[in-house]
Amino acid sequence: MIGTGISVNSTTARRRHPLARVAVVALALGLLGGGYALAAPNGSTADAAIASGKADDADQGKSLFVAHCASCHGMNAEGSSKAPTLIGVGAAAVDFQVSSGRMPMTDSGPQALRKPRPEWATEEAISQLAAYVQSLGGGPTIPGAEQVDPAKGDPARGGELFRANCIQCHNFTGSGGALTYGKHAPTLNPATPTEIYEAMITGPQAMPVFNDTTITPEQKRDMIAYITHVRQQVDPGGSGLMRIGPVTEGLVAWIAGIGLLALAAIWITAKRRRVKA
């Protein structure tokens, strides 16, 4: 305290101030709370919901979970022999799987397929369910609208990343392709930008995870820009023939090309010269 201009005695006196204890407790609580808020993994939707007084979201989500998911994933999302645990998969995984209709799974094929959502799975219900699963053990969160906005990405750069990382399963144009054991990489055409982003960070089913250190969020947005740009593109050369390459081209060449020309040949030779009797 030497040289600070504050006497030892006055410090001691403040320490004994009637409000000192309150101040210390308040400081400690503040530090603890702030420290937790900083240290907690992923400032999550569930926490945000609790903080903003929508603590019911997670509760609502739990009841939805019990009604629609628990029969396979377990009452506490601990998983079962039929389905994996959902602790730590994050809100993004829930949003991807349920909004694309893949979950709840109705038939047990090699993989869950995109299908129309059940009636209960409204936007609100999905966010409640996501909040509940997020509250269980954190995990990747749902990206914001800004993060997936195709208009903000660079399609050319995204195209290069797309060709390097995606097309070996999803095809040049995201038309999808076959995988082993009856699985397949689905077409990317019906996927929303948010779903594409979520798929990259959660790695659903046979897909690997492309986390933010592998592909940065900006690069993901570039890829989304490329995918959406190409799928909206009107094929300049006529019908795109499913955009799967030479297989359909060959079919068209044989069926339409050779077919039409064989018909023409039949027609031409059907006109015979009449020999005068």
Place this chain on the structure above:
Amino acid sequence: MNAPPKAIAGTSTFLDDRLGAGSFLKRNLRKIFPDHWSFLLGEIALYSFIILLLTGTFLTFWFKPSMGHTTYLGSYAPLYGVEMSEAYASSLHISFDVRGGLLIRQMHHWAALLFVAGMMVHMLRVFFTGAYRKPRELNWLIGVLLLSLALVEGLTGYSLPDDLLSGAGLRITQGVAISVPVVGTYLSFFLFGGEYPGHDVVSRFYSLHILLIPGILLALISAHMILMWVQKHTQMPGKGRTESNVVGAPFYPAFMAKAGAFFLFTFGVIALLGTFAQINPIWLYGPYTPADISAGSQPDFYMGFLEGSLRIMPAWEFNLFGYTFPMSVLIPALVPLGIVMTGLALYPFLEQWVTGDRREHHICDRPRNNPHRTAIGMAGMTFYGVLWLLGANDEISATFHVSLYSTTIFGRFAIFIGPAIAYVVAYRICIGLQRKDAEVLSHGVESGVIKRMPDGQYIEVHTPAAEDIAAHIRGGKKEIPIIDGGVDGEEVPPKGLRSGLGRLRAKMSKAYGTDHVPFHEEEEEHAAVGAGEHKQLH
């Protein structure tokens, strides 16, 4: 009054005196061509080739056969600023920034598919009608050569734009080259001018694609046509058609008009496809990088059978004397191609060896009347077809939700069992159709008139087959010669048939030539035939 003007008469006399043009034209313009729709199938290939030459020339005006690096600054936005080769950039330039470029590029590619497809259907027609027989064996060989060259022409062609898909094909080509035992590495380095992909392959393929191979194709096509002209076209069996005449229309004016119309049809279909069906959208594939590969990477259809054989091949390889022998690449690349092409080339000579048939043939066989040949052809088509189908196994798997491995396992069995089944089924169908023919000749055709006989029995009145149909059936049936090997185990076989191979030859000859359904028109009498003359019912 009728004398031609001096300007015309003078010129034609000048040409006549020096070139013999008059007599040449007189002789050739009246050449008779037989009429059958299947005789025009080869012309699909011929006219596609002409369109390929024209559209290809257009493309060379802008295409840069260089693997030099450049940055794309053209009008296709999703590739703007992307690093690529000049070949790819100029292909994009043709597609997006040259007026009519995309249309011509697409027509060139569709014409290429129809060129090969046209050759294939033409070849099948020639095979199944036995039109390759003496004296046309050489023309058949030219045809097989044309087909092989067309495959190489196609491969070099679709490798030129240097897009990601063409690179995948090139990579497999390199894989095949390098898999050749002992000299593989040298071959690969020779082809690519060093380590794959190098900087030379596009310009080398360009020279092959626009100069060497089209030149040979043009020469061979001319030879093919001249031989056809000189040897005269085969004709379908029918009324008044013999081995020593040709029934049909004269080249000028009838056949020329038909051929001209068919050229326009071919042009029309190719233009239609080029306009309404997108082919090889290189801008979607992106520039080639050896590190990238896409799902659904298939070659053009005519290379599909090689792709399929590669896909169903188990991963066999062994090491010997420090060399690796990658059977998993070598066998699928060389064996099916060898079987198909060598089989095609040798078939006329094998058939001659088996039947001992040295006669000239100018009347087409009906496929049913040579059941073993038809069955062999169908087995070959099945062999090819299974491989072709399996070349697309991932698209089949993804589209129809079949397990990918199941398609592979199916292919591994089907490639052996399929041709055998096809052989038996085709053979039986041929025999069945022959029986039908025999029945038409001996029993006549159903007239739809029901007649009640005095004893109360109802029969359907059969009328004799129409004259032209009967002539077609009778004329199409020619016995296939059999080498006389003597009665098995009783007589001494003639010289040359005593060895194991000779005995096999005699046996095969007997099987190949035996007619199981001979016609017995005279012997068999049917109550109903002829009864049709009294058709009026009482």
